[in-house]
Amino acid sequence: MSFPKFTIFKDSADEFRFNLFAVNGRNILRSSEGYTSKQGCKHGIESTKFNAALTERYRSATSKSDQYYFTLHAKNGEGLGISEMYNSVAARDNGIEAVMRDAPDASVEDLTLNDSGGDAPGKPMDQDESGELITVRTPTIFAGKPITAFDGTSFDLNTAIKVFTESYDPEEPIFSLLDKLVKLPDADKIDTLVIGAWEAAYEKSADLILNKLIEIKDGLKSLKHLFIGDMTYEEAEISWIIQADYTNFWKHFPGLESFGVKGGNNLKFGKIELPNLKHIVIETGGLGKEIIEDLNRSALPNLEYLELWLGTEDYGCTIEISHLKPILNCKFPKLKYLGLKNYYLADDMAKALQGAPTLEGIKILDVSMGTMTDVGAKALYDNEALLQLEYINGRHHFISDEWMAKLAERFAGQNINLDEQGRADDDYVYVEIGE
Secondary structure, eight states: OOSSEEEEEEOTTSOEEEEEEOTTSOEEEEESSOBSSHHHHHHHHHHHHHHHTOGGGEEEEEOTTSOEEEEEEOTTSOEEEEOOOBSSHHHHHHHHHHHHHHGGGOEEEESOTTOOTTOSOSOSOOBOTTSOBSOSBOSSEETTEEEEEOOSSOOOTTSEEEEOOOSSSOSSOHHHHHHHHHHSTTGGGOOEEEEOOOTTTTTSOTHHHHHHHHHTGGGGTTOOEEEEOOOOTTTOOTTTOBOOBOTTTGGGOTTOSEEEEEOOBTOBOOOOBOTTOOEEEEEOSBOOHHHHHHHHTSBOTTOOEEEEEEEOGGGTOOOOHHHHHHHHTTSSTTOOEEEEEEETTHHHHHHHTTTOGGGGTOSEEEOTTSOOOHHHHHHHHTOGGGGGOSEEEOOSBOOOHHHHHHHHHHTGGGTOBOOSBOOOOTTOOOOSOOO
């Protein structure tokens, strides 16, 4: 990879850090702190890119050994990066100019590709004490079953069978693997299927996957739980995945109980009429309003779980609070879990929850991964209906220590999750998953 670039690495304390290399290959900035998650480190890089162009974000300093260096800070004063040591003030000033010039457009190289580092959002739990699903999907579980890769020769009916190929130069196309799967004994008993990466998922749409599933549907007559697009960012960034038009797909699998997709690019649902469907998961860096409109006109009388990663405008989110109103007004009366996650309008969404009829029925509210600040925190605090819930997930936010303490006390009975507090920089708040 050419310079300038950031590199992500792990330090001796097993934390994630980054270095910035200038256009000439010289290391000119390193992260001020270690990050417990890779995603946190990535956001540190994004914040560095944003603040590097602003002269007022730099502080010049002199070490005890009379060498010169500088630090880069967010608007609230928290440190982002620290420079190397220089022998003169002029050299230090040149270093600042290099960071201002190179950081905003620098690429990123991950030197820890085999280490997820807690990248995956959500807690690794999927059922409550009664056996009801709390989280339909985690990186290792889907619809209550552990995800296992299909090796082309055998499968375990007690698992969520994942079929995938390499994104780059696959040894075997995914079509061939799906054909092998349905020809194996007991394939017609498979009830849980996960579709991972397909060749060039950033160039070829999932329509080709849907067409293949429809072609082999007689061999998947027991299918109840389906997820399409389970891939890591190394295989395809979430907003690069080209999804599909599902409008005519639903009629071929009328027994679906759980359905999920990753990626909002080119995604279309149409009107869904599936009386058995209980769980919907839509993971995106930016979701179009058309999907919400399709959900609002769909017939899903038994929907219990709705998880939406709404995302940010930069990656295609066109959803306004008004589009969410039917859901908040109890469009789905059997809903037990409502996830309005990864939303760049998290504060406005928190306000819209005041008086929302759906809160009378749900057990879990998930507003994690978004941009919530003290404004949203106050809206949650003032919402009496939230005291009837069993769990509130607010992980990844920009709420101050003061309001975190207030929420923790107010919703102690709801076991509120306020992990991963971001820097409260008014100029830079971000959703957890964008690109």
